[in-house]
Amino acid sequence: xxxxxxxxxWLVTAAGxxxxxxxxxxxxxxxxxxxxxxxxxxxxxxxxxxxxxxMMIVPMTSGGAVSAGFxxxxxxxxxxxxxxxxxxxxxxxxxxxxxxxxxxxxxxxxFNVGHAALSLLVAGAVYYLLLGGRVGxxxxxxxxxxxxxxxxxxxxxxxxxxxxxxxVALERKAPLRSVWLGNAKLVIPLxxxxxxxxxxxxxxxxxxxxxxxxxxxxxxxxxxILPTSLLFYSSRLxxxxxxxxxxxxxxxxxxxxxxxxxxxAEAVGHGERVARFAAAAAQEIGLAADEVQTIQYAGxxxxxxxxxxxxxxxxxxxxxxxxxxxxxxxxxxSDILRPIRFLSRVATLVRYHxxxxxxxxxxxxxxxxxxxxxxxxxxxxxxxxxxxxxxSMSSSPEEAMxxxxxxxxxxxxxxxxxAFVRMLARxxxxxxVRCEEALHAI
Amino acid sequence: MRNLPPxxxxxxxxxxxxxxxxxxxxxxxxxxxxxxKVIEGILFFLALTIIAAQSPVQLPRGGIMSVxxxxxxxxxxxxxxGVAAWVAxxxxxxLLRRSPWYKITFNAGQLVLTVGLAGLVYGWAGxxxxxxxxxxxxxxxxxPAIILSxxxxxxxxxxxxxxxxxxxxxxxxxxxxxVGFGWMxxxxxxxxxxxxxxxxxxxxxxxxxxxxxxxxxxLFWARYAFKGYIDMxxxxxxxxxxxxxxxxxxxHYTEEHSHYVMELAEALARRLGFPETRMEALLFAxxxxxxxxxxxxxxxxxxxKLTDEDWALIKEHPADGQRIVAAIEIQPGAADIVRATHxxxxxxxxxxxxxxxxxxxxxxxxxxxxxxxxMTSDRAYRARMPExxxxxxxxxxxxxxxxxxxxxxFVELWQQGLLPARDREPxxxxx
Numbered sequence: 001x002x003x004x005x006x007x008x009x010w011l012v013t014a015a016g017x018x019x020x021x022x023x024x025x026x027x028x029x030x031x032x033x034x035x036x037x038x039x040x041x042x043x044x045x046x047x048x049x050x051x052x053x054x055m056m057i058v059p060m061t062s063g064g065a066v067s068a069g070f071x072x073x074x075x076x077x078x079x080x081x082x083x084x085x086x087x088x089x090x091x092x093x094x095x096x097x098x099x100x101x102x103x104x105x106x107x108x109x110x111f112n113v114g115h116a117a118l119s120l121l122v123a124g125a126v127y128y129l130l131l132g133g134r135v136g137x138x139x140x141x142x143x144x145x146x147x148x149x150x151x152x153x154x155x156x157x158x159x160x161x162x163x164x165x166x167x168v169a170l171e172r173k174a175p176l177r178s179v180w181l182g183n184a185k186l187v188i189p190l191x192x193x194x195x196x197x198x199x200x201x202x203x204x205x206x207x208x209x210x211x212x213x214x215x216x217x218x219x220x221x222x223x224x225i226l227p228t229s230l231l232f233y234s235s236r237l238x239x240x241x242x243x244x245x246x247x248x249x250x251x252x253x254x255x256x257x258x259x260x261x262x263x264x265a266e267a268v269g270h271g272e273r274v275a276r277f278a279a280a281a282a283q284e285i286g287l288a289a290d291e292v293q294t295i296q297y298a299g300x301x302x303x304x305x306x307x308x309x310x311x312x313x314x315x316x317x318x319x320x321x322x323x324x325x326x327x328x329x330x331x332x333x334s335d336i337l338r339p340i341r342f343l344s345r346v347a348t349l350v351r352y353h354x355x356x357x358x359x360x361x362x363x364x365x366x367x368x369x370x371x372x373x374x375x376x377x378x379x380x381x382x383x384x385x386x387x388x389x390x391x392s393m394s395s396s397p398e399e400a401m402x403x404x405x406x407x408x409x410x411x412x413x414x415x416x417x418x419a420f421v422r423m424l425a426r427x428x429x430x431x432x433v434r435c436e437e438a439l440h441a442i
Numbered sequence: 443m444r445n446l447p448p449x450x451x452x453x454x455x456x457x458x459x460x461x462x463x464x465x466x467x468x469x470x471x472x473x474x475x476x477x478x479k480v481i482e483g484i485l486f487f488l489a490l491t492i493i494a495a496q497s498p499v500q501l502p503r504g505g506i507m508s509v510x511x512x513x514x515x516x517x518x519x520x521x522x523x524g525v526a527a528w529v530a531x532x533x534x535x536x537l538l539r540r541s542p543w544y545k546i547t548f549n550a551g552q553l554v555l556t557v558g559l560a561g562l563v564y565g566w567a568g569x570x571x572x573x574x575x576x577x578x579x580x581x582x583x584x585x586p587a588i589i590l591s592x593x594x595x596x597x598x599x600x601x602x603x604x605x606x607x608x609x610x611x612x613x614x615x616x617x618x619x620x621v622g623f624g625w626m627x628x629x630x631x632x633x634x635x636x637x638x639x640x641x642x643x644x645x646x647x648x649x650x651x652x653x654x655x656x657x658x659x660x661l662f663w664a665r666y667a668f669k670g671y672i673d674m675x676x677x678x679x680x681x682x683x684x685x686x687x688x689x690x691x692x693x694h695y696t697e698e699h700s701h702y703v704m705e706l707a708e709a710l711a712r713r714l715g716f717p718e719t720r721m722e723a724l725l726f727a728x729x730x731x732x733x734x735x736x737x738x739x740x741x742x743x744x745x746x747k748l749t750d751e752d753w754a755l756i757k758e759h760p761a762d763g764q765r766i767v768a769a770i771e772i773q774p775g776a777a778d779i780v781r782a783t784h785x786x787x788x789x790x791x792x793x794x795x796x797x798x799x800x801x802x803x804x805x806x807x808x809x810x811x812x813x814x815x816x817m818t819s820d821r822a823y824r825a826r827m828p829e830x831x832x833x834x835x836x837x838x839x840x841x842x843x844x845x846x847x848x849x850x851x852f853v854e855l856w857q858q859g860l861l862p863a864r865d866r867e868p869x870x871x872x873x
Contacts, residue, residue, distance in 0.1 A: 140652055189663050196659025200639070203653060207646045227639070230632040231660055234667040241674035244771045248678060251769040252685045259736040307688055340684035342677040 005170040009111045012163055016114025019121045020090055023083045043084060045205070045217045046076040049224060050092040055100050056232040058190065061242050062182030062289060063168035066190055068228050069096070073120055074156055074198035078149070079205060081135045082124020089116040115163040123156035138202050153195035161187055173426045175286045182289030186238075193231055197224070246296075250275075253300040260306045270385055275299025278381035281416070281423040282374070295374045298349035302378055305333025305350075330354040353378040357413045376413035380404060380420045383412065397430050405438045414442050450609040454548050457602065461551030464558045465527050472524035478573050483521040484528050486651060487513060491533045494661060509661040511595070511630055514557050515637025516654065518591065519584075520572040520644055523561025527554045552602040559598050564591035572641050592634045600626055617718025624719065629668075636661060678772050679726070686730055699815060704728040705862040706811035713851045713860075716803065720775065724804045727767065727779035731808050734763025734780065757792035760784050779804045783812065788842045806845035810836065810852050813844065818864075829856065 054069025069092050077085035090113050097109040104112075127133040131148040139145045165183065169176040201224050208216025253271035261268065279296035287295075309325040318326070325332070334351035337343045352375035387400035395403065401424060408417040418439060425435035446454070472480060495510040510533075517526040530553035538546045565571070569587025604619035611618075636657055643653030686700065707728040711721060735742075738759045741752040748756075764781035767773075782796065782805035789797030817832035827835070833856055840849040855861050 139648070141648055189666055193660045193663030196656055200643070200653075200656055200660075203643065203646075203649060203656075204639070207649070211642055211645065226632060226635045227660055230629075230636075230664050231667075233632070234664045234671065237671040238667040238674070241671050241678065245674060245678050245681070248682060248770045248772070251766060252682070255733070255736060255766060256685075256688075259739075301685075304685070304688055336684070336688040340681055342681060343684075 002170065002173070005167070008166065008170055009107055012118065012167075013107070013110045013114035016117040017110075019117050020086060020113075023086055023117075023121070039080075041217065042080055043088070045221065046072060046080065046084075046088050047091060049201070049221050050076065050088050051095045052225065053228055054092040054096045056228065057096075058232060058235040059239055060183045060186055061239065062179050063172055063174075064164045064179075064183065066187060066194070067096070068194060068197075068232055069093075070116075070157065070160060070191075071194040071198035071228065072201060073116065074123075074153060074195060075201035075205065077120055077124050077127065077152070077156070078133070078138045078199070078202040079136070082121050082128065085124065086117040086120045089113075089120055111167065115160065119156055119159040119163065122159055123152045126155045127152035138199075138206055140199075140203070149199060150195075153198070157191040157195060161191065174283050177286045178283045178289060178292065182292070185289075186235075190231075190235060197228060197231070200224070249297055249300040253304075256304055256307055260303070260309065270382075270389070271300045271303060273385050273389070274302060274378060274381045277384060277420070277423070278374075278377045280427065281377050281381065281419045284423040284426060285419045291374065294345050294349065295377060297343065298346045298353065298374060298378055299381065301333065301337060301343070301346060302350050302353045302382065303329065303333065304336055305329035305331065307336075308332045348372060349374040349378060351375070353382065355379070356411050358410050373413075373416065376416040377419065380412050380416045383407070384420065397424065398434055401430050401435070401438055405441050408442050418442055447609060447612075450606070453605060453609055454544050457555070458547040458551030461531075461554035461558075465531065465554050468524040468527050468558055468561075472522075475522075475524075475574065478521060478525065480521075480525055480528075483517070483525045483573065484532070486654075487517040487521070487525070487529045488532050488536075490655065490658070491517075491529055492536060493658060494665075495533065495537055509633060509636075509665045512633045512636035512640065512657070512661055515560075515592065515595065515634060516640035516644070518557060518561045518564055518595075519569070519588070519638060519641035522565065522571045522573070523558045526557040526561055530554050530557050548606065552599070555602065556595055556599040560591040560595035563594040564588070567591065572645055588634075588638055592630070596623070596627055596630045613712065614715065614718055617721075621718050621721075633661075633664075675772065682770055682772070683729060686733055699819070700729055700732055702862075702864050703731065703808065703811045703815050706815060707807050709855060709860065709862055710807050710811060710848065710852055711804075713855055714803070714807070714848065716807065720804065723773045723775040723779060724807065726773040727776040727783075727804060728808050728811065730767050730770075730776070731763060731780050731783050731812065733766050734759045734761070737762055757784075761793045778802065779808065781805075783808045785809075786843050787845055790842075801845070803845075803848075806848045810844050810848045813839075814852065815864075 050069055050072040053072050054067050056068040057065045058068070059065045069089070073085050073089045073092070076088050093113045093116050094109065097104040097112060127148060128135070131144075131151055133148050133152070138149070140149060161183075165180050166176060168174075169179045172179070201220070204211065204220045204224070205217065208220050212219040250272055253275075254268055257268045257270060275296045276299070278299045279292050282292045282295045306326070306329045309322055309329065330351055330353055334347045337347035337350055340347075349372055352371045355371050355375065357371075357376065357379075384400050384404060387395045387403055388397060401421060404412060404417050404420065408414040421430075421435050421438050421442075424430045425432045472478065490513045491510050494513045514526060514530065517529055531550045534546060534550035534553055538549055564584075564587045567587035567590045569584040569591065600623045601619055604622045605615055607613070607622070608615040608618040640654045640657050643649050643656075644651075646653060704725055708721075708725060710716075711724055716724065738756045741748065741755055744752070760781045760783055763783075764777045767780050768777035779802055781793070782802050785791035785794065785796045785801045785805060787798055787801065787806075789795050791801075814832055814836060817827045817835060818829055820826045833853055836844060836849050836852060840846045
């Protein structure tokens with residue numbers, strides 16, 4: 001754990017714990033301890049469904065996760081106030097992390113507890129102090145009511161996302177912006193849905209008496225589990241598909257390498273390594289998540305055109321046909337990928353991954369067409385992998401980096417090399433001081 | 443409409459007529475219930491349906507689904523079948539306005555039948571219609587009615603659509619229905635409580651329309667995520683198919699080979715009444731059955747005599763294929779089919795030496811299709827056989843090398859000239 005991350009985690013945790021302590025001292029917790037007029041039932045209700053829904057955790061594609069429990073915490077904040085809501089969030093988070101999931105490191109649990117409590121108190125402050133909400137009754141009949149409800153939801157979920165995204169970015173050593181953009185497409189609609197469910201829980205709970213009669217809260221609890229499960233289930237399906245797709249491309253890339261180079265070749269794994277390095281470098285300079293993903297897929301598949309090279313027996317020299325095909329493998333690969341609808345942008349990157357920055361003799365790019373930056377990154381990553389892995393060269397990472405720097409401006413794009421060197425420093429592959437020196441040399 | 447098969451044409455006419463009849467009858471019923479605010483209900487639910495039905499999700503083997511079900515359901519419970527049927531007709535007219543007319547009439551008819559019958563069952567089973575009842579608690583006692591009408595909705599809807607898809611593509615009706623229902627049933631069951639909750643919230647005077655509209659947020663997310671899933675799944679299959687083609691391109695004679703094998707296998711499977719529920723796995727396995735060959739290729743292309751190790755390597759290739767297809771994860775069951783494509787009924791096959799009934803029918807189908815396509819294409823060492831010679835070869839291997847029933851079906855198809863043409867443009871397998 002880096003120092004920044006550690007400081008950040010402890011800061012959030014401490015702020016959250018202080019918030020909880022303040023709650024316990026000054027909040028209306030005596031209402032919970034010495035119940036009068038059914039407060040205990042209220043708390044029990046939100047505690048039980050809070051614990052149940054908090055177990056539904058949807059992992060996000062760029063790291064971090066969203067828990068359905070926040071819908072309940074939000075509802076509780078509207079009905080019973082922020083203090084009780086924070087209290088319930090703390091218990092539910094402990095329940096999920098310690099009892100259900102087990103094995104969650106203690107600092108992560110404390111962090112989860114801390115930021116949940118913190119977000120709820122902040123949202124509560126907005127709802128009750130800034131926008132004039134009233135404990136015990138949610139109203140949705142006027143514009144002001146709606147603004148209050150929507151505003152506090154935005155604050156709650158907004159602060160929750162920001163805190164988690166920052167932690168993920170620090171943990172993965174990825175730029176904040178790229179993690180944020182990578183998740184936004186999923187997190188924003190999911191949080192809107194959770195806020196909607198939360199408001200519904202609050203309203204149903206509030207009107208449980210006229211709606212369901214005596215044991216209304218049992219009905220509300222039963223009735224809310226199923227829709228939330230649906231949310232959870234469809235989200236899981238979606239997220240899993242991304243994982244499966246990535247795995248498939250890796251499998252097929254390894255398969256192609258085996259097919260082209262034979263079983264034991266060191267070349268196997270080349271595609272996966274190039275993909276990883278190029279994507280990390282793309283993330284380093286803050287490219288959008290879609291672009292990073294395209295670069296990663298192009299990394300897996302950049303040598304797919306080599307399947308067209310007729311196989312050769314070991315030890316023999318290349319025939320003319322094989323040389324020609326090898327020389328054109330980027331074009332062939334691109335032609336293979338282009339008809340696959342989802343991969344047409346990947347195909348473009350693959351077409352130019354072999355092109356020299358100074359438009360040397362092997363370039364297939366017409367002079368007037370700019371080579372995409374993704375292709376240039378792939379070229380750097382491929383060069384690095386060849387330098388470090390291939391038996392004939394096998395340089396150390398630092399030597400390879402120096403070589404890249406030498407070639408920046410001729411064979412390789414200096415901007416791409418810069419991004420790559422920064423990534424090497426951030427991932428601690430090469431000593432940061434050496435990287436700094438190298439960057440000056442470009 | 444002219445180029446559709448006659449049974450389908452008849453079906454496309456009957457459904458709208460039935461729907462129209464039901465709509466008329468429901469209208470007469472509506473006229474007897476003056477306390478229902480018909481116009482208000484229709485307008486509100488029409489707006490909600492149109493919003494909820496935006497970009498419906500195309501299901502993998504025919505049919506679509508949208509979260510509009512929850513809205514339909516709420517409309518039935520609140521206003522009853524009459525209003526719900528009108529909402530269905532109007533929404534079909536608006537949402538499908540760019541489709542051919544027979545699609546619009548069919549869908550309008552089908553939807554009227556679905557919501558109309560579901561609504562009638564609801565009333566018949568003692569369900570309370572919220573708009574008719576002053577009692578807030580009315581829905582507490584409508585549980586059985588809610589369940590029965592939800593079942594009716596799902597059954598009528600899935601059968602109506604499955605029959606249309608089945609007639610159009612010449613598939614088994616029951617199997618098509620089971621696949622469609624398998625996709626739709628659980629999702630509708632999960633959406634049904636949304637509909638009931640909407641109706642409940644509607645009862646609260648403070649909430650009314652706002653409360654009902656609030657349900658759109660979670661519904662939209664469910665649709666968004668589900669659509670993302672279906673899209674990714676499609677992309678995934680396309681990618682695998684495209685890359686598999688690229689891998690095969692290495693051996694010039696297997697180019698497009700797997701695609702033809704897949705088409706033969708599909709024709710054979712339909713002739714044999716192979717369960718529609720496993721069709722997708724079969725097609726995927728047929729498409730990828732050769733993907734495990736990469737290790738044995740150098741051996742096969744050798745000029746000298748094959749050694750025992752060479753043979754061992756060859757016999758492992760279906761197992762390699764199984765591992766790769768399993769890693770692709772997307773079609774459960776396809777990997778095991780790939781493993782068994784070189785087994786023989788007499789037990790002399792490989793890699794497991796399975797015999798008789800132990801061999802999966804799907805694998806037997808692929809084995810026959812694969813053998814036929816191999817015999818009828820040119821090889822480096824021999825010219826292609828004429829089809830009738832290949833058929834004779836298959837017949838000779840019947841019961842020993844090939845599954846007897848599968849060979850019989852194949853021969854029949856050939857005699858009747860129903861085998862797919864072989865030089866068609868390859869396209870990716872449809873999902």
